[in-house]
Amino acid sequence: MNLNAVKAIYRYEMARFGRTLLQSFISPVISTSLYFVVFGAAIGSRIEEVDGVTYGAFIVPGLIMLSIMTQATTNASFAIYFPKFIGTIYEQLSAPVNFLEITLGYVGAAATKALFIGVVILLTAALFVDLQIQNWPAMMAFMVLTCISFSLLGFIIGIWASNFEQLQLIPLLVITPLVFLGGSFYSVSMLPPVWQTITLFNPVIYLISGFRWSFFGMSDVPVGLSLLAIAGFTLLCMYTIYWIFRTGWRLRQ
Template identity: 75%
Template structure:
């Protein structure tokens, strides 16, 4: 394993992050504050509790997942797309670096950025509501797995995209609706029975449900299913990336 190459890619990507640290730090803080003002005040005044948890505290795991998922995708996709756009990816492919080291460098940096923002949002939320974390180890595990898996998805999107518009196509038209319809701001038990069944086909439900369980011990689906869903998704992304580098799809052509 060429750790020097991994470190070089990782440092390069993190340097881009620190150059815009104010934006990376204040943007999630402001967004989280606005969500609490809008949802916590407007909706929270009508919905006092959800399954014994105050509504403001109930939406915290969903807010963290919303920001972390979108940031992981955008950072990873832009990170690998720019070398394609500038043509420097051929220098990377001709260097003594295998695809595993490339993926670790880019995905590791994107996951680190998303993880940082996740903790920033968690700290910000603690100023608005009283948070309790019943399973802190599970919380960190879910957060890390989420950052890694969606960074892998973003890496795939960055390789697939032929222009800047395509990079935002999947996050805006697919991922964002799935997150908002995946129980971010509500429990699926509040839906009519038919919609509860339909919602279970949304893979994001299992992610948010498992993450919320780590906070309050509440889950819309069994925790085992949530773990299985995130592991299968991560494995599928890894397998697809392996196929991309094996065939050179959208890289060498």
């Protein structure tokens, strides 16, 4: 493996992130604060506890997941789409690097950015509520795996997109609604039985449920099923990327 190529791509993407670090830092802090004002204060005054956890603390895992999923997808999709848009992607395809090295560079940088945002939101949430994380290794594992898997998804979206509007299509119209409907701000047990069954078809519920379990020791679905879901999703994205580079789909047009 050409580690120099991976480092070059990774450093380039992280340098671009560093130039907008202030914006990347302030934006999630303000957004998280607004969520706590709207959901924590307005709704939290009516819902004091959910399964023995204060509502303000209960929504923290959902807020973190919402941010890292959208950030990972957006960062990775733009990172690969822009070279394709200006034509420099052909230089990478003709260079002595394989698809794995290109993917590691772009996806690694996007996952790092999303992980940074997740940590910032976690620290911001600690200013509003009393957080007690029961399983730190599991919490970090779920956060890292989510950053990686959705960065892989964003990489696929960036290759698929043919204009800047399509880059925002999946994050805005698919990922964000799935997160809101995936138990990020409520427990699935609070829904009527029919809607509980329907919610189980939402793949995001498995990620949020497992992530919330690492905080409070409670989950809407078994933790093992959550790990199986995120592992399967990651493998599916990796195979899709392999197929794209093998066939040249959307890369050689």
